[in-house]
Each structure stands twice: as structure tokens, then as C-alpha cells.
Amino acid sequence: MRHVRIAVAGGAAVAATIVAVAVGAPDAGGSARDDGRAGAGPGAAVTRIEFTEAAPSDADQSVTTNRTVEMYAEHRGDAVSRLRFVITFEGRLAEERVWSADRPESITSRNWASCTTGEEATPAPRPDSLEVILTGYFGPREIPRDAKRTASGAHRWETPTGMMLMTYTDLGGAYPHRIVEIKGPDGSVGSTISGTRTSDRSSFPDWRTGWRSCRPSTGAL
Secondary structure, eight states, rough: OOOOOOOOSSSSSOOOOOOOSSSSOOOEEEEEEEOOOEEEEEEOEEEEEEEEEEEEOOSSSTTTEEEEEEEEEEETEEEEEEEEEEETTHHHHHHHHEEEEEEEEEEEEETTOOOOOEEEOOOOSSOHHHHHHHHHHHHHOOOTTEEEOOSSSOOOEEEETTTEEEEEEEOOSSOOOEEEEEEOSSSSSEEEEEEEEEEEESSSOOSSSGGGGOOOOSSSS
């Protein structure tokens, strides 16, 4: 099973058409339609959320691969105005994705493995609040009353989400310090999220540099 497609809030795959374009788009800031510019707006704060996503390799299901996912949310209180994903695979930049409240219906992406950019429809619910984003990935802030205790003292519970089953293990630290297993219809684990860290940032990051010199690599995600 593939890594769960990271789009915006929630771990569900996004059924959308990717529009591939030629390499050589602007090296910073994206196209005229893309609000991926750096810096935070007046009165806005930026929160960084990072976690590791582990999943079986497409080529060999017995081999586990790891991706690091960074999310940068520009927000005023709970309301999110921009959200950027930076995904690295085995230490290499793999993909960037940007959502903006100015263009809430779509997500802009850059795939550094195939050197293509794309536009996707934003899945529901839109990531327009920190609570939506955090709940989508890590479950509700409050531990359900019917959560079971593990031998180590952690709380564990399951929540069906469409055709998938989300299993949450709360490790007792500050929210969202949890392990999340995302299982497919057959019960197999398709992805595991762990090692979550959050921090405040001074600015909203720009697109990574070097896009003009991007060259497609083998084994693209």
C-alpha cells in the first residue's frame, strides 16, 4: 500500500486531476495564481508541525520507508490563512504543497521527484483552522471516554474514516503527541504517523530554491 496521500487536513487520498507542466516555472513564489510567498501577514503567527510517516515500500511491502512531513500554518488565532507542506523522502526534498484561504478551492504542488507542478481540488473539510488540521491528523484533542489503556499506560482508540480506520495512541504528552495508524479496508496498516513536534516560527516559508534546475529522478513518489 502506498503512503497515505498528504493533501491537507485528514489522511484520506485526494481524487483530483494533476496538471503537469514543464520544468522551468518561477524559482520562487510559484505562478501568479499561487500565494506561496514567504513572510507572515500583519498580526499573523506561524506554527510548524512536523512528523514522520512510515509505510511499506511500493516495490517491496516487507520494507518500510519513511517520509518527514513539515506543515507550516499561518494563522490568526485558530483561523488559518495559508498552509504549506514540505515533504522529504530519505533525506531528499520530495514535494511541496500550498493551500491559501484566498484560493480555498485548490492546492498547488511541486513534485521534486518528477519536476512537475499541479493543481488539486481541496478535499473537505478545508484546512481553514488549526483545530481542523490537528483533528484531521491526530484525532480530537480530548481523549474519548471509551479509549482503552495499553500495558504502558497510553490511551488507544479507533475511529472509522470513510474506507479507512484511524487508530490513535495518546502517549500522555502535550497534544498532539500521538501515534496514528491508518489502516485500509483489509485491515493492513498503510501508514503510521509518529514523532510529532510543534514549534512557533518567525515567518511563513517560501518555495524551496533550485526549482529551475530540477531534474526528474528514478523512483518518483
